[in-house]
Amino acid sequence: MSALGECGRWLSMLMRRDQVDRDLDEEMRLHTELVERQLRGGGMPADEARASARRRVGSPLRIREDSHDSLGWRWLEDLAQDLRYGIRSLARQKAFTATAVTTLALGIGATTAIFSVVSGVVLRPLPFPRPDRLVQVYTTSALSPQGGGVGAVDRGEFRNQSTSFEALASYGVSARYLQGSDEFQRVMTVGAERPFFSVLGVEPLAGRTFRPDDPADVAVTGEAFWRDRLGGDPSVIGRLITLDGEPFTIIGVMPESFQFPYGAASLLSGVASEGRTELWLPSGPLGQPGRGRPSLVGRLKAGVPVKAAESELAVIAKRLEAQSPLTNSGLGVRLEPLSEGVVSPLIRRQLFVLFGAVGLVLALACANVTNLSLVRMTLRGKEVAVRAALGAGSFRLVRQLLAESLLLSLTSGIVGLGLTWCGTKQLTLLAGAQLPRAYEVGLDWRVFLFLLAACVFTGVLFGLAPALIAMRADAQSVLQQSGGRSTMGVGPRRLRDGLVVAEVALAFVLAVGATLLVRELVRLRNTDAGMVTANVVTFHLGHRVTPRTDVGQFYEIAERVTRLPGVRAAGFTQMLPLQNWGWTSNSTDLRPRGRPAPESLPFPVSMRYVTPGYFDALGIPIREGRAFTATDTRDAPPVILINEALARRHFANDDPVGLETNRGTIVGIVRDVRQVNLDRSADPELYFPIAQNWSQVSELGMSLVVRAENRPDTLVEPVRSVVRQVNPSLAIFDVKTMDRVIADSLSDFTLYLSLMAAFAALALLLASTGTYGVISYVATSRMREFAIRVAMGADEARMTRLILGQGARLTAIGLGCGLFVALAATPVLQNLPVTVRPPDVTLLGSVAALIGVVGIGACVAPAFRAAHVDPTFVLRNE
Amino acid sequence: MRRDEIPPGTLHLLILKTLAKAGELHGYEIAESIARWSDGVLHVEEGSLYPALQRMLVKGWVTAEWDTTAENRRARYYRITPTGRKQLQAEVSQFERVFQAITQVIQTA
Numbered sequence: 012m013s014a015l016g017e018c019g020r021w022l023s024m025l026m027r028r029d030q031v032d033r034d035l036d037e038e039m040r041l042h043t044e045l046v047e048r049q050l051r052g053g054g055m056p057a058d059e060a061r062a063s064a065r066r067r068v069g070s071p072l073r074i075r076e077d078s079h080d081s082l083g084w085r086w087l088e089d090l091a092q093d094l095r096y097g098i099r100s101l102a103r104q105k106a107f108t109a110t111a112v113t114t115l116a117l118g119i120g121a122t123t124a125i126f127s128v129v130s131g132v133v134l135r136p137l138p139f140p141r142p143d144r145l146v147q148v149y150t151t152s153a154l155s156p157q158g159g160g161v162g163a164v165d166r167g168e169f170r171n172q173s174t175s176f177e178a179l180a181s182y183g184v185s186a187r188y189l190q191g192s193d194e195f196q197r198v199m200t201v202g203a204e205r206p207f208f209s210v211l212g213v214e215p216l217a218g219r220t221f222r223p224d225d226p227a228d229v230a231v232t233g234e235a236f237w238r239d240r241l242g243g244d245p246s247v248i249g250r251l252i253t254l255d256g257e258p259f260t261i262i263g264v265m266p267e268s269f270q271f272p273y274g275a276a277s278l279l280s281g282v283a284s285e286g287r288t289e290l291w292l293p294s295g296p297l298g299q300p301g302r303g304r305p306s307l308v309g310r311l312k313a314g315v316p317v318k319a320a321e322s323e324l325a326v327i328a329k330r331l332e333a334q335s336p337l338t339n340s341g342l343g344v345r346l347e348p349l350s351e352g353v354v355s356p357l358i359r360r361q362l363f364v365l366f367g368a369v370g371l372v373l374a375l376a377c378a379n380v381t382n383l384s385l386v387r388m389t390l391r392g393k394e395v396a397v398r399a400a401l402g403a404g405s406f407r408l409v410r411q412l413l414a415e416s417l418l419l420s421l422t423s424g425i426v427g428l429g430l431t432w433c434g435t436k437q438l439t440l441l442a443g444a445q446l447p448r449a450y451e452v453g454l455d456w457r458v459f460l461f462l463l464a465a466c467v468f469t470g471v472l473f474g475l476a477p478a479l480i481a482m483r484a485d486a487q488s489v490l491q492q493s494g495g496r497s498t499m500g501v502g503p504r505r506l507r508d509g510l511v512v513a514e515v516a517l518a519f520v521l522a523v524g525a526t527l528l529v530r531e532l533v534r535l536r537n538t539d540a541g542m543v544t545a546n547v548v549t550f551h552l553g554h555r556v557t558p559r560t561d562v563g564q565f566y567e568i569a570e571r572v573t574r575l576p577g578v579r580a581a582g583f584t585q586m587l588p589l590q591n592w593g594w595t596s597n598s599t600d601l602r603p604r605g606r607p608a609p610e611s612l613p614f615p616v617s618m619r620y621v622t623p624g625y626f627d628a629l630g631i632p633i634r635e636g637r638a639f640t641a642t643d644t645r646d647a648p649p650v651i652l653i654n655e656a657l658a659r660r661h662f663a664n665d666d667p668v669g670l671e672t673n674r675g676t677i678v679g680i681v682r683d684v685r686q687v688n689l690d691r692s693a694d695p696e697l698y699f700p701i702a703q704n705w706s707q708v709s710e711l712g713m714s715l716v717v718r719a720e721n722r723p724d725t726l727v728e729p730v731r732s733v734v735r736q737v738n739p740s741l742a743i744f745d746v747k748t749m750d751r752v753i754a755d756s757l758s759d760f761t762l763y764l765s766l767m768a769a770f771a772a773l774a775l776l777l778a779s780t781g782t783y784g785v786i787s788y789v790a791t792s793r794m795r796e797f798a799i800r801v802a803m804g805a806d807e808a809r810m811t812r813l814i815l816g817q818g819a820r821l822t823a824i825g826l827g828c829g830l831f832v833a834l835a836a837t838p839v840l841q842n843l844p845v846t847v848r849p850p851d852v853t854l855l856g857s858v859a860a861l862i863g864v865v866g867i868g869a870c871v872a873p874a875f876r877a878a879h880v881d882p883t884f885v886l887r888n889e
Numbered sequence: 890m891r892r893d894e895i896p897p898g899t900l901h902l903l904i905l906k907t908l909a910k911a912g913e914l915h916g917y918e919i920a921e922s923i924a925r926w927s928d929g930v931l932h933v934e935e936g937s938l939y940p941a942l943q944r945m946l947v948k949g950w951v952t953a954e955w956d957t958t959a960e961n962r963r964a965r966y967y968r969i970t971p972t973g974r975k976q977l978q979a980e981v982s983q984f985e986r987v988f989q990a991i992t993q994v995i996q997t998a
Contacts, residue, residue, distance in 0.1 A: 021947050034955075035939060038916050038965050042935060045917040068935045081940035082947060 025084065032075055039071045089407075093414035100415060107387055108419065111380045115423035115469060117773065118376030120430025123462045125369045125766075127435045128442075129362050130461070131452030137350055138268050138451065140212040141310075146317055147352035148179070148307040148324065151343035154597055154613055158345040160304035165331060165342070169307075172327050175320035176309045180207040182272060183294065183305030186712065188553055188742060189240070190253035195742040196240070197553045197712070198254070201272060202294035202305070210310045211271060218248040218263030221293050229293060230259040234267040236289035259292065272306065273353050273447040287450070308349060321346040353447050360842035361763065367839075368524065368770045371517045373465070375777040378510045378517075381473040382781055384416065385503055386788050388477035409478040416474025417467065424466035431462070445759040476506060508821055511785050515825025515866060516832060518771075518778035522858045523833045523850055525771035527840065528764045530854065531847050535757060541684035541693065542588060543630025547749035548723035549587055550730060553712035553742040562705040564738050565713060566641070569622050571733045572717055577726060579718045582624030583701060587714045587749075588686045589756035598661060598695065604671040616657060617686065617696045620704055626681065628716040629749070636668040636679025639700045649675030649703050655683045657695035675703070688756055690845045712742075716749070723748060760844045775865060778825075783869035786818045790873035797877050798885035810878040818870030825866070826859050895931055900941050901950075902984055903931070905977040908951060908969040915964040916942065942967060950976050 024031050047064035051057060068074075079085050101108045136142045149158025150165055161169070161181065170179050182203040188195040208220035208231070220231055230252065232241070241247055241261075251258045270288050294305070311320055324344040332339040388395075395408060403411075435452060443449045480503050552568075565583050572581040595615040623639040625631075634655060643650050651674050658667055658680050670677045674697065683693035701708060715734075719726050727746055734741055747755070754761075790797075797810060833850065840847040895903065907922045908914060914922065919942075920933045945951045950973030958964045969977070 016949055017947060020949060024943075024947060031943075034965060035943070037963065038939065039935070041915070041962060041964055042917045042920075074936055074939050077936060078940035078943040081944045 021082070024082065025087070028084070035075055035078060036071055039068060039074060043068045089410070090414065093411050094418060096411065097415035097418045101419060104387065107383060111383055111419055112423045112426060114376045114379050114777065115420055116426035116430060118373035118427075119420075119424050119462065119465050119469065120427030120434065121770070121773070122366075122369045122373045122465060123427060123431040123458060124434030124438065125362075125366050126461050127431065127454060127458045128438055128446075128449075128452050129366050130455070130457045132354055132446060132448045133359050133362060134457065135448075135451065135455075137353065138213070139271075142350060143348070144177075144311040144313070144315075145211070145349035146309050146311060146320065147347045147349050148309055149345040149347070150304075150328065151341075151345050153341040154615060158343070161307040162304045165328070165339075166307060168327055168331055169324055172330075173320070173323050175311055175315045175323050177312050178206045178210045179307060179309040180204040180210045181294070181305040181307045182207055184272065186553065187254040187290070187292075190256070195553065195740060197742055197744060198236070198240075198290050199288070200254070200290040200292055201288060203291050205293050207291070207308075210308060211269075212310070213265065213269050213271075215263035216266045218261070220263050220265075221291075225262070225293055227293050228257065228259050229262045230254075231263040231265055231291040232261055233265050233269070233287065233289040235287055237264045254292075265291070268451060270448070270450055317346050317348060357842070358446070361844060364839055364842050365763070365766060368521060368767060371521055372770050372773050372777070373469070375514050375517050375774050375781070377469050377473050378514050379777050379781045379784070380419075380469075381476055382507055382510050382784055384473055384477045385480070385507055386784070388412075388480060389503065389792075412478035413471065413474045416478075417470035420466045420470030420473075423469075424462055428462060431458070441762050442759070445762075480506075507785050507788075511782055511821045512825040512828060514778040514781045515822050515862060516829035518774040519826055519829030519858065519862050520833045520836065521767075521771040521774040522862060523829075523855065524836075525764075525768045526854055526858050527847050527850055528760075528767050528843070531845050532757070532760065532764055535689045535760075535845065538685065538689045540588065540689060540753070541631060541682050542749075543718075544749035544753060546719045546721055546723050547629065548717050548719065548726060548730075549745075549747055549749055549752060550715040550717070550727075550734075550743055551712055551745040552583075552715055552734065553744065562645075562702055562708075564741075565701060566622060568715065568734055568737050569624050570641075571737070572715070572730055573624060575726065575729050575733070577720050577722070579720060580624050580627035581715065581717045582626070582628045583622040583713045583715055584625050585620045585701075585708060585713055587716070587752055588629070588684050589688060589753055590714075596697075598657075600674075601661065601697065602673045604673065614660065614695065617694050618707075619686075619696055619698045620701050620708055621698055622701050625716060628718045629684075630718070631684055632682045634680045634682055635666075636677070638679060638681075639698075643700045644702050645705070647703075650678045650700065651675040652679045652681050652698040653677055654681045654693060654696040654698075656693045657697065660695050675699075689753070763844055775862070778862070779865045779869045782818060782822065782866050783872070785821070786814060786870045787873040787876075789817065790814055790877045794877070794880060794885055797880045798882040801880055802882040802886070807878040810880075811874045814874035814877050815867060815870050818867055818874075819863075822863055822866035826862060829862075830855065830859070895933060895937075899980075899984060900933065900937060901945065902977065902980040903933070904938075904941060904945065905950060905969060905973055905980065908967055909974060909977055913956075913966045913968050915958070915966050917964075919967065945973070948976075949973075 043064050046067055047060045050060035050063055055063065076085075079088065137145065139145060148161060148169070150161050151158035160183070166179065166181055170176075180203060182201050184199055184201055187198050187200045189198045203221070205221040205223050205225060208215075214220075215231065216234060218231075221229070232247075237243060237247055241250070241252075244250065247261055247264065250261050252261060253259075272288060309320075311317070321344060324346070328339075328342045328344045332342045399405070399408060432454065435454065439446075439449045439452045552565075569581050569583055572578055595617050597613050598616050599613045601616065621639065623641055623643070626633060626638050633652075636652075639650065639652065651672070653661075653667060661667070662670070667677045668679060681696075681698060684696075685691065685693055686696070687694065699707070701713075715730070717723065717726055717730060731743055734743055797813075801810065833855070837849045840849065903923050904919055907919050907926070910926075911918070911922055916935075916938060920935070920938055923931050923933050942951065942953075946953060949970060951967045951969055953965050953967050955963055956966050
């Protein structure tokens with residue numbers, strides 16, 4: 012309180028410091044007069060009294076300075092002077108200032124942009140009250156040790172028996188079809204139990220959230236949905252929307268920042284157009300649990316640790332297992348803080364690796380600017396010496412130089428902020444669908460604090476070295492040097508060489524990293540995914556399960572599309588390969604009839620639902636037996652196909668074709684197709700004909716795959732019209748070529764790679780300009796020596812070798828250090844989005860060669876200048 | 890008349906005490922009062938008095954206001970604040986403690 016008052020008084024006095032000075036002057040005048048009068052009263056002659064009084068009181072200027080000192084204004088005044096001086100000197104040396112500001116702005120801006128992502132996604136607490144008490148609950152089994160959703164029965168028991176939670180709420184994501192004026196739009200909706208919003212504790216922007224007694228036909232929308240699809244209607248509460256033909260009443264609008272569950276659409280990433288979560292509906296009719304195994308989120312009671320709640324639920328799970336060992340065998344429980352559930356440790360590590368890489372770029376930028384200011388310092392040695400000789404204290408000198416470098420780094424920070432702003436916007440745009448919480452990334456106080464810290468840190472870093480060197484310099488020796496030409500002492504020279512070595516090393520590390528990633532991208536691009544993607548175009552068809560839609564329509568569409576001119580084959584699948592979605596079952600659920608089940612540990616089996624033309628359309632060969640045909644109808648005996656992985660794993664010694672199982676007769680073996688991602692070999696899979704499994708086909712819709720003779724884009728309109736003719740209520744979206752689907756499946760990696768590559772390129776550029784700067788400075792400062800050498804008969808080749816040799820030496824040492832660091836850093840590769848093989852000799856060698864060429868290339872111009880020095884000209888100008 | 894330097898650290902104490910005793914004084918009067926009440930032993934340097942007063946203004950121990958003297962000259966009058974009185978008490982007790990300790994040391998020697 013009193014400190015605050017003091018601060019206020021200090022500031023207010025500082026604000027009217029002219030007034031303060033005038034007041035002081037007037038006081039001093041009065042004081043002097045009074046002293047003078049007193050002296051005269053003591054019998055002193057008038058003029059003597061005046062002089063004596065002046066002497067006694069002292070110089071008013073001095074007292075003013077002392078009083079500024081005692082007010083703590085002195086350093087402010089000095090600072091202002093330092094800054095004025097710094098601005099003048101930076102403005103004079105435009106080339107230096109421009110280079111330094113550009114370099115630093117790039118470094119600081121890029122680092123801050125990545126930091127803003129790290130901050131928004133990882134560092135910032137989840138935007139819910141007391142987020143530390145929110146946990147994600149998974150039930151685990153032998154099949155899925157990581158765990159998955161929690162079934163209704165278990166959920167009920169957890170809720171009844173556990174005492175650790177304030178509340179638990181389950182939620183699941185599904186696709187619904189919103190009736191527009193003339194067409195259907197697909198919306199990803201979250202079916203959530205009614206306590207969902209109160210568990211998370213977020214208030215709506217307008218209206219209200221679910222109440223325990225709400226009927227099933229109410230809906231809470233997201234802000235984006237309200238704005239884009241409901242036209243931002245201010246009286247939206249109470250309005251009806253039609254989903255899958257049923258009316259829902261809107262009761263509330265959630266703020267944009269509420270995106271839970273994050274990337275609902277990405278949970279079914281095949282249909283992720285944008286990761287936004289837009290619509291929440293109460294799950295299940297009132298009083299009845301929903302179906303399936305939805306995700307479960309809970310809020311712990313205050314003071315209950317996650318571990319304690321986990322052991323409590325584990326005990327309950329053991330009890331449930333004992334009660335019904337058949338359905339609950341191996342039931343376990345895993346609890347995870349919600350923050351980790353939302354942003355997985357893997358994503359965190361990837362972001363940190365990226366942050367580390369950009370940090371290296373900033374370090375390089377710093378090294379470059381340090382080098383520049385070292386040169387500048389050498390050129391200014393005389394000025395500094397003169398100032399020191401005139402009585403400037405060394406502390407004052409260092410402060411002056413630091414003020415200058417801080418001025419420079421802060422200017423760079425302001426320029427860099429622009430870069431950060433653009434970079435952050437681009438990054439969130441590009442990564443929005445893949446990165447959870449990407450919509451929360453923005454320039455908040457954390458980012459600004461980081462920017463400021465980065466500026467101060469870099470400013471001190473590259474300002475301190477030259478300042479300390481300047482301080483150490485002996486004024487006399489500098490001033491005595493002939494003609495004011497100064498060369499560097501041993502210390503600064505070593506520092507400069509060291510900086511070049513470090514720059515080369517860092518650039519090497521980043522370049523190796525980027526090259527490794529490029530190599531993996533090439534590998535993935537060339538991976539045989541098990542299908543032929545040229546000339547294939549895909550359509551996603553959404554359907555409401557109404558009496559108007561039936562399985563026959565899909566067969567009809569496929570058949571009519573196949574007959575279109577220019578079409579080779581067409582077929583449906585529920586979800587395209589590489590769209591990373593599928594239903595899995597357990598290998599023990601596939602039991603051959605009439606013989607013992609194969610003995611193997613249970614493993615997950617993915618289930619695919621297709622129409623007969625699918626395999627032809629994607630060029631997936633049938634290895635054995637036959638494909639599905641139009642005769643595998645609902646009334647025909649059930650048939651299935653298995654892929655090679657399943658055949659290998661489950662029927663290693665048998666020929667499975669013809670085998671009858673509980674799921675149907677195995678009629679053939681299909682080639683393995685990489686379904687999850689290009690980096691992962693095929694999982695064991697079962698294929699079913701849609702006609703025999705219509706009830707399994709989800710509301711997500713079906714993907715139509717069409718192989719064209721050529722020019723697949725010309726087929727889009729004809730296919731659309733076929734679909735419209737068969738069933739106008741089918742929504743068509745996500746029309747993409749199969750190549751595009753593959754590219755999209757790599758998009759997060761491609762983004763990651765492009766960032767790494769950009770950083771590496773920047774590092775290379777900085778390292779080469781750094782090398783150039785040092786070598787060309789060395790060449791210039793030794794020009795006289797060179798002139799003498801040339802005059803004594805040294806030829807061009809020898810002079811060129813002299814300079815190039817120096818550059819080559821520094822580059823080689825840098826490469827050596829870089830190699831060491833790169834090898835030491837290989838474990839970091841485990842954290843990248845794809846499997847990255849460690850670097851081999853060829854790769855290291857070629858990157859080293861590239862950097863060597865760039866480094867020596869940077870020395871060519873200085874070497875040329877040195878070799879063509881004109882001795883008479885240089886020596887005469889001494 | 891011999892004039893002694895004010896012991897370091899006691900200037901604030903002297904100024905505060907003077908103001909507490911006399912109420913409202915301008916700078917010259919403060920210096921004079923200290924000299925008078927110390928029988929001319931203590932002399933406050935103008936060069937330290939005014940910076941000290943500025944500092945005490947910031948600290949909030951004194952306030953200052955322009956007024957006119959008896960001879961109708963403009964002068965800046967200082968007055969002690971309640972915070973200043975608290976500070977005075979603290980400084981007096983601290984001084985007494987130190988003074989007593991010093992006396993003790995001198996007497997044992």
